[in-house]
Amino acid sequence: MGYKVAVVGATGNVGREILQTLADRNFPVSEVVALASERSAGHEVSFGEDQVLKVRDLATFDFAGTDFVLSSPGAKISAQFAPKAAAAGACVIDNTSHFRMDPDVPLVVPEVNPHHLSGWRKKGIIANPNCSTIQMVVALKPLHDLAKIRRVVVSTYQSVSGGGKEAMDELFTQTRAIYVNDPVEKKKFTKQIAFNVIPHIDSFMDDGMTKEEWKMVVETKKILDPSIKVSATAVRVPVFIGHSESVNIEFENPITADEARKALRAAPGISVVDHRVDEGYVTPVEIAGEDNVFISRIREDSTVENGLNLWIVADNLRKGAALNAVQIAEVMIRDGHIGPAD
Structure with a gap:
């Protein structure tokens, strides 16, 4: 007994990760259908360790x-x-x-606002937030409950996998070209990404923000609290998998680093690795394939009243995309928002 699940975009980075996550978490499926564009129809994708699915054409599929x-x-x-x-x-x-x-579409991170799922039937659609927003609000939620957040300033260090397979290929190709003294070609990125950082993700808006930065602002408000002010700078870095964020938080009420550390350790979906010694923190290369959001470098900010600094790292393909989507489906079943499996 189980649910029929269709994965749309099954040949992409996130689609493949969704299939793997469904298998890893033993999601109760009766059938899994892999869907993609007509040009990908007939290709094969893996589901778990021993199943292979033939990709079907999204345009002709009957849901x-x-x-x-x-x-x-x-x-x-x-x-x-x-x-x-x-x-x-x-x-x-x-x-x-x-x-x-869309005001009629819940925007959900299960550890933060699962109660918003009650409105899903208005359009039958639930939105998964932006990858950089997801890991940040998972960290912000227990701190907001403790001392009420007033303002957040975040700088992201986002891996190239957020731009898809072509972006990952470009980092690899440019890196190889530099080592063998070949010309460095740009296709996916506006500037060289190998051995470089690019303070530009998505298109620019009239006020100077990029759309990626705007998403972090408005999504945090919709998910967590509309009164929170957010200032974001989104940067692409030459890392294959794993987004990192340096986050400065200003609270309405006093909060110490020890209090924050205790609250974060008790919160779901978070691992705190915060030792003030060499290697006592987490970097992207260590968390690829991990489900949790990892938090390090928790410290008080003496330049602002009731301020804290955090370092946040997560696998953007898992918690930042595939895992969060599967967790939403799990909560839909757990909380009775969708009927039992046939």
């Missing part, structure tokens, strides 16, 4: 009888197919940016 659709095909494609799947009766959990700020 009738599908319980969950875990979708990560790109915003324009989701805009077209997510409502069709929802109209057919499926619960759509969408990983793209298209539906996130």
Whole structure:
């Protein structure tokens, strides 16, 4: 007995990770369908250690009888197919940016705001937040409950996997080219990414922010608290997997580093690794494939009243995308928002 699950965008980085996460967590499936564009139809993708799925054409697929659709095909494609799947009766959990700020679509991180899932039937769609937002709000939630956050200043150090397989290939190709003295070619990124950092993710807006930075601002407000002020700078770094964030937080009420550390250790989905010695902190290379959000460098900020600094690291393909989507589906079942499996 189980649920019929369709994974849209199954050949992409996140789609493959969703399939792996479903298998890793023994999600109760009766059938898993891998969907992608017509050009990918017929290709094979792995589901768990011993199953191989033939990719089917999204454009011709009938969603009738599908319980969950875990979708990560790109915003324009989701805009077209997510409502069709929802109209057919499926619960759509969408990983793209298209539906996130729709007031009738819950934007959910299970450790932070699972109660927002109660409104999912308005459109039959639940939005997965941006990867950099997810790991930040998981860390902010227990601290906000403890001392009420007033303002957040965050600088991100985002891996190239957030830009897809082509971005990962470009980092590899440029790095190799530098070592063998070949020309360095730019295709996916605006500047050389190998041995460099680029303070530019997504398109620029009229006020000078990029869309990636804007997403962190508005999504944090929708998920956690509309009164929180957020200032973000998003930077792409030459790391394959794992986003890092340097976060400065100003609170309304006093809070010490020890109090914050205790609250974070008690919170779900968080691992605190905070030792003031060499190697007493977490870096991206250590957390690839891990589910939790890792927090280090917890310290008080003496330049502002009631201030703290944190270093936050998470696997952007897992907790930042695939895992969060699967966890949403698990909460939907656990809390009775969707019926029992046939």
